[in-house]
Amino acid sequence: xxxxxxxxxxxxxxxxxxxxxxxxxxxxxxxxxxxxxxxxxxxxxxxxxxxxxxxxxxxxxxxxxxxxxxxxxxxxxxxxxxxxxxxxxxxxxxxxxxxxxxxxxxxxxxxxxxxxxxxxxxxxxxxxxxxxxxxxxxxxxxxxxxxxxxxxxxxxxxxxxxxxxxxxxxxxxxxxxxxxxxxxxxxxxxxxxxxxxxxxxxxxxxxxxxxxxxxxxxxxxxxxxxxxxxxxxxxxxxxxxxxxxxxxxxxxxxxxxxxxxxxxxxxxxxxxxxxxxxxxxxxxxxxxxxxxxxxx
Amino acid sequence: xxxxxxxxxxxxxxxxxxxxxxxxxxxxxxxxxxxxxxxxxxxxxxxxxxxxxxxxxxxxxxxxxxxxxxxxxxxxxxxxxxxxxxxxxxxxxxxxxxxxxxxxxxxxxxxxxxxxxxxxxxxxxxxxxxxxxxxxxxxxxxxxxxxxxxxxxxxxxxxxxxxxxxxxxxxxxxxxxxxxxxxxxxxxxxxxxxxxxxxxxxxxxxxxxxxxxxxxxxxxxxxxxxxxxxxxxxxxxxxxxxxxxxxxxxxxxxxxxxxxxxxxxxxxxxxxxxxxxxxxxxxxxxxxxxxxxx
Numbered sequence: 001x002x003x004x005x006x007x008x009x010x011x012x013x014x015x016x017x018x019x020x021x022x023x024x025x026x027x028x029x030x031x032x033x034x035x036x037x038x039x040x041x042x043x044x045x046x047x048x049x050x051x052x053x054x055x056x057x058x059x060x061x062x063x064x065x066x067x068x069x070x071x072x073x074x075x076x077x078x079x080x081x082x083x084x085x086x087x088x089x090x091x092x093x094x095x096x097x098x099x100x101x102x103x104x105x106x107x108x109x110x111x112x113x114x115x116x117x118x119x120x121x122x123x124x125x126x127x128x129x130x131x132x133x134x135x136x137x138x139x140x141x142x143x144x145x146x147x148x149x150x151x152x153x154x155x156x157x158x159x160x161x162x163x164x165x166x167x168x169x170x171x172x173x174x175x176x177x178x179x180x181x182x183x184x185x186x187x188x189x190x191x192x193x194x195x196x197x198x199x200x201x202x203x204x205x206x207x208x209x210x211x212x213x214x215x216x217x218x219x220x221x222x223x224x225x226x227x228x229x230x231x232x233x234x235x236x237x238x239x240x241x242x243x244x245x246x247x248x249x250x251x252x253x254x255x256x257x258x259x260x261x262x263x264x265x266x267x268x269x270x271x272x273x274x275x276x277x278x279x280x281x282x283x284x285x286x287x288x289x290x291x292x293x294x295x296x
Numbered sequence: 297x298x299x300x301x302x303x304x305x306x307x308x309x310x311x312x313x314x315x316x317x318x319x320x321x322x323x324x325x326x327x328x329x330x331x332x333x334x335x336x337x338x339x340x341x342x343x344x345x346x347x348x349x350x351x352x353x354x355x356x357x358x359x360x361x362x363x364x365x366x367x368x369x370x371x372x373x374x375x376x377x378x379x380x381x382x383x384x385x386x387x388x389x390x391x392x393x394x395x396x397x398x399x400x401x402x403x404x405x406x407x408x409x410x411x412x413x414x415x416x417x418x419x420x421x422x423x424x425x426x427x428x429x430x431x432x433x434x435x436x437x438x439x440x441x442x443x444x445x446x447x448x449x450x451x452x453x454x455x456x457x458x459x460x461x462x463x464x465x466x467x468x469x470x471x472x473x474x475x476x477x478x479x480x481x482x483x484x485x486x487x488x489x490x491x492x493x494x495x496x497x498x499x500x501x502x503x504x505x506x507x508x509x510x511x512x513x514x515x516x517x518x519x520x521x522x523x524x525x526x527x528x529x530x531x532x533x534x535x536x537x538x539x540x541x542x543x544x545x546x547x548x549x550x551x552x553x554x555x556x557x558x559x560x561x562x563x564x565x566x567x568x569x570x571x572x573x574x575x576x577x578x579x580x581x582x583x584x585x586x587x588x589x590x
Contacts, residue, residue, distance in 0.1 A: 104482055
């Protein structure tokens with residue numbers, strides 16, 4: 001038996017119509033344009049790209065919050081494009097949102113928030129309290145946090161709660177939509193460590209969406225670089241990071257702040273325009289104007 | 297059910313204490329709460345605290361008619377010699393009952409419709425919100441006049457008429473809050489976790505409406521009492537001899553200005569009750585920090 005990939009996106013697209021003031025459709029924003037990717041079971045796939053590149057739209061389509069315009073989503077070999085968002089599907093895929101401050105209901109206790117998926121999937125009532133304690137323990141929080149409200153927790157603690165909630169129904173795939181971008185740097189690293197440990201213990205597959213390339217380098221096994229809705233470069237993390245082929249990837253890597261000389265040496269050189277690191281649009285436009293081959 | 301929230305943790309007590317502290321630092325809120333508490337207590341205990349409880353009915357005592365306020369009759373007596381203080385305290389019962397019944401029906405209906413319109417959008421929203429707009433265009437007092445004129449003028453009919461229009465304000469308030477909350481990540485998170493629509497509406501969104509709702513309800517109680525008093529003043533509300541503040545102002549006004557206490561003092565009672573609810577509502581608004589409530 002050949003190993004089926006955990007998640008496969010085939011030519012996934014999402015176009016948002018642009019309307020004139022009179023309501024006529026005059027065009028379309030191609031938020032996500034024929035994106036294909038494959039994540040093996042137990043793998044960690046990093047999806048990189050700046051804001052507006054379509055990262056979150058892909059996450060929302062996988063979660064069934066947004067309906068794709070075209071293309072298929074295959075989960076564990078099964079096409080789930082039509083049934084994304086249904087309960088049976090929710091058992092397999094869960095998501096951790098970007099902002100832990102707003103992904104937990106401020107008026108409900110941590111325990112009540114974690115109980116939501118347990119209730120939705122008809123987990124026996126009698127075992128719920130114990131299961132909540134167990135889940136909190138998995139994310140290294142004390143069990144008595146169940147009685148606290150979100151405002152009594154730090155950002156990192158809240159994000160751990162969000163992870164515990166996502167783990168409640170024992171999913172196979174977890175979509176992490178910029179899970180660390182709202183957190184302090186020191187907290188980020190510990191959260192990534194936790195995710196790595198949990199991934200190993202529970203045999204989870206991750207789709208890690210982020211614009212933070214240094215985190216991605218440590219966490220993801222394979223990366224895809226998203227630019228204006230398209231994957232412009234993909235491959236094993238090490239090779240993409242060491243030999244970036246696409247200009248946009250080079251630009252992203254050049255924009256990462258570094259602290260040591262060794263890191264500085266690894267950073268690709270980008271010619272400055274007017275003394276500044278150019279925007280992606282400018283750089284690509286200049287490249288096209290000079291007729292240089294984009295891909296080696 | 298083993299629900300973690302049903303236990304009473306130490307931290308929640310300290311939260312309650314914090315809220316109480318902030319509340320007690322707010323003079324308007326405290327005065328409002330005091331007035332409302334006193335009014336409610338007086339209304340409940342009316343038969344025991346009033347000097348002449350028998351004066352509620354059709355008692356006639358012509359030797360004591362039109363007496364000015366004194367130690368014997370605190371608010372004076374009316375044109376048939378009944379103690380006005382007694383009748384004012386009993387009148388509070390009617391006013392509070394009116395507010396309770398009107399808001400008791402209007403708030404749940406309005407909240408429900410607002411939640412549905414705000415969360416589902418589409419044609420549900422169009423139908424509910426256009427209905428709300430239509431109902432908002434009719435002034436409650438005019439509606440109440442029409443209803444009590446067609447049916448017979450009594451307490452039940454005036455409550456019915458006011459409640460039939462009062463839900464609109466709550467619908468609009470809850471609708472606007474729900475619209476904001478619908479796109480919040482915690483609602484989307486609940487959706488991806490497989491929570492039911494019922495759960496999302498009543499467990500995720502409704503708890504976030506409670507503070508705005510309590511401010512609105514408290515402010516509204518004052519207004520409902522005013523509308524009720526206006527109706528009785530026009531003779532379309534509660535019928536004599538049942539003591540009602542609006543009716544007393546109306547019947548006493550025939551003897552102005554010589555026997556001023558007969559209409560002015562019941563009028564002051566209306567003022568105090570309405571003021572109490574308004575101050576309480578304003579105080580709660582400051583406490584909860586809700587902006588979008590009138």
